[in-house]
Amino acid sequence: MSDCAQCVVRNRAICSGLSPDELLALGQKGRKQTVKRGQTLVWEGDDSLVVANVITGVLKLSVSTADGREQIVGIVFPSDFIGRPFGKESPYSVTALSDAEVCVFHRSTFDQFAREHPELQHKLLQRTLIELDDARQWMMLLGKKTAEERIATLLLRISERLSSDGCTGPTLNLDEFELPMDRQQMADILGLTIETVSRQLTRIKSSGVIELPDRRRVVIHDRQALLDLAEAA
Amino acid sequence: MSDCAQCVVRNRAICSGLSPDELLALGQKGRKQTVKRGQTLVWEGDDSLVVANVITGVLKLSVSTADGREQIVGIVFPSDFIGRPFGKESPYSVTALSDAEVCVFHRSTFDQFAREHPELQHKLLQRTLIELDDARQWMMLLGKKTAEERIATLLLRISERLSSDGCTGPTLNLDEFELPMDRQQMADILGLTIETVSRQLTRIKSSGVIELPDRRRVVIHDRQALLDLAEAA
DNA sequence: TCGCTTTCTTGACCTAGGTCAATGATGCCG
DNA sequence: CGGCATCATTGACCTAGGTCAAGAAAGCGA
Numbered sequence: 001m002s003d004c005a006q007c008v009v010r011n012r013a014i015c016s017g018l019s020p021d022e023l024l025a026l027g028q029k030g031r032k033q034t035v036k037r038g039q040t041l042v043w044e045g046d047d048s049l050v051v052a053n054v055i056t057g058v059l060k061l062s063v064s065t066a067d068g069r070e071q072i073v074g075i076v077f078p079s080d081f082i083g084r085p086f087g088k089e090s091p092y093s094v095t096a097l098s099d100a101e102v103c104v105f106h107r108s109t110f111d112q113f114a115r116e117h118p119e120l121q122h123k124l125l126q127r128t129l130i131e132l133d134d135a136r137q138w139m140m141l142l143g144k145k146t147a148e149e150r151i152a153t154l155l156l157r158i159s160e161r162l163s164s165d166g167c168t169g170p171t172l173n174l175d176e177f178e179l180p181m182d183r184q185q186m187a188d189i190l191g192l193t194i195e196t197v198s199r200q201l202t203r204i205k206s207s208g209v210i211e212l213p214d215r216r217r218v219v220i221h222d223r224q225a226l227l228d229l230a231e232a233a
Numbered sequence: 234m235s236d237c238a239q240c241v242v243r244n245r246a247i248c249s250g251l252s253p254d255e256l257l258a259l260g261q262k263g264r265k266q267t268v269k270r271g272q273t274l275v276w277e278g279d280d281s282l283v284v285a286n287v288i289t290g291v292l293k294l295s296v297s298t299a300d301g302r303e304q305i306v307g308i309v310f311p312s313d314f315i316g317r318p319f320g321k322e323s324p325y326s327v328t329a330l331s332d333a334e335v336c337v338f339h340r341s342t343f344d345q346f347a348r349e350h351p352e353l354q355h356k357l358l359q360r361t362l363i364e365l366d367d368a369r370q371w372m373m374l375l376g377k378k379t380a381e382e383r384i385a386t387l388l389l390r391i392s393e394r395l396s397s398d399g400c401t402g403p404t405l406n407l408d409e410f411e412l413p414m415d416r417q418q419m420a421d422i423l424g425l426t427i428e429t430v431s432r433q434l435t436r437i438k439s440s441g442v443i444e445l446p447d448r449r450r451v452v453i454h455d456r457q458a459l460l461d462l463a464e465a466a
Numbered sequence: 467t468c469g470c471t472t473t474c475t476t477g478a479c480c481t482a483g484g485t486c487a488a489t490g491a492t493g494c495c496g
Numbered sequence: 497c498g499g500c501a502t503c504a505t506t507g508a509c510c511t512a513g514g515t516c517a518a519g520a521a522a523g524c525g526a
Contacts, residue, residue, distance in 0.1 A: 061369070063369065063370070063373045065373070065377065065378075065464060066464060067464070069377040070377075071372055071373040071376040071377045073369035073372045073373065074369065084362065084366070085362070086358070086359055086362060087362065087366075091366045091369065091370070092369060115351075115355065118348075118351040118354065121351065121354055121355060121358060122348065122354060124358060125319070125354060125357060125358045125361060126319055128358060128361045128362055128365060129317065129318070129319060129320065129361055131365055132361060132364055132365045132368060133317070133320075133324045135365060135368040135369060135372060136294070136296065136306035136307065136324065136325060136368060137296070137324070138372055139304055139306045139368065139371055139372060139375055140296045140298070140304040140306065142372055142375035142376045142424065143304040143375045143421075143423075143424030144298065144302040144303075144304045144424060145298075146512080146513095147512075147513065182473070182474090183473075183474065183475095184473085188376075190376075191375065191376030191377060192513075192514090193513075193514055193515080194473090194474080194475095195474095195475080195476085195513085195514075195515080195516095196512090196513055196514075197474095198474060198475055198476080199475080199476080199513090201475095202475075202476085214522085215473075215474070215521090215522075215523095231298060231299060231300070379482080379483095380482075380483065415502095415503070415504090416503075416504060416505095417503085425483075425484090426483075426484055426485080427503090427504080427505095428483085428484075428485080428486095428504095428505080428506085429482090429483055429484075430504095431504060431505055431506080432483090432505080432506080434504095434505095435505075435506085447492085448491085448492075448503075448504070
């Protein structure tokens, strides 16, 4: 890794609390890697050899049953952290949903560095706690919400997440965005089938709350209505 | 708190890495509290004022929708940690499923102590990472598993968790245990209704894989068969 | 621009699990 | 004990969402 000081996610990634020389030390241990859409960086059950920061792109975390059912258990955006520090096996696969750039570390190297730098470990803890809160919110969605509520919730979450990325670029319009995934992947996140996702999207579209100019693009016309559809906590 | 050195969970709780004098310092900041079955220690959305270690008993973490649907997003056993350090609001309620004893700290006091003791923070991080892995396994269950698979998975998980508690007592029989929750709570964990839970339990019982001597008691006759029913990752 | 492939939508039908309503157990307190 | 309240089971029925099967619409390489 050459220059962390120029990194587009330097203010939001876990590196952000480090002093300039710590940053340099950590930076020397990492390397930038590009990942093509569809490429899997880590396989479920494999030894967890790497961790990484996401610089650009979107990736999914997924687990599968023996008979091939897949559940997406997390979506990872720029500035997010990937991988399972302090653990031998990765409990999920990490796969790119779009072309992506990540900043990769050997897990053992990173683990050691983290243990020697409490500030980094604290950042990691904070982030993990937030991820846990998110995962639990998602458990509520998967356990108790209707298909329509799930779709509405997902659209809102993605729109929030994508717009909050814009700290280096111009402020993005919260109400118009590109889905970083196809219908099947939406289904795998929401615990639904692709047909149900499609049907609910057309339903919400017909009601005028959203518009779908093309497969990936979403325009939210009435955010309050969408919030009402998403209901709940 | 008087005597951490005698604490029954001292070897497994997050305190376990601390030196004797650190333990003493932390111990002086905490206090033992009993919680009655059904009593709520922390409310969803409230300011998160306390964190705690569970000494005895079982508690649930739950989130609710505006219209009263409840999802249990975590079950907490002795030696587990409760609460949301480094965060203002608790994203879930914490309620006792049985009478329980917990060792409570003011959140801000605990936060500060943790920041000053990297070893404690590391333990907390490790534990949070495991909880996150568990939550994600549960997302798979909620998103993709059938009612029968869910029930089988829950029974196995509880039996593992209860038997691993026995580090101070005699080794408990893994295959016979008391459910720390009623049918409604099982339903709320599994994203099912009470009727479905009941039906699936009788189905599995009829097949001879388990026995249900009374409301709470479970005997696993054929663990492998139960594993097969639980299937998946 | 033309095929070819992949993705998405839509329709017809089915089923796992939800809902509603009794009925049966099991406490528990007097 | 005996009467009530809680909890669990069971049955009959219903429905949200799954399954299966066509199409329709994009993307894309030549």
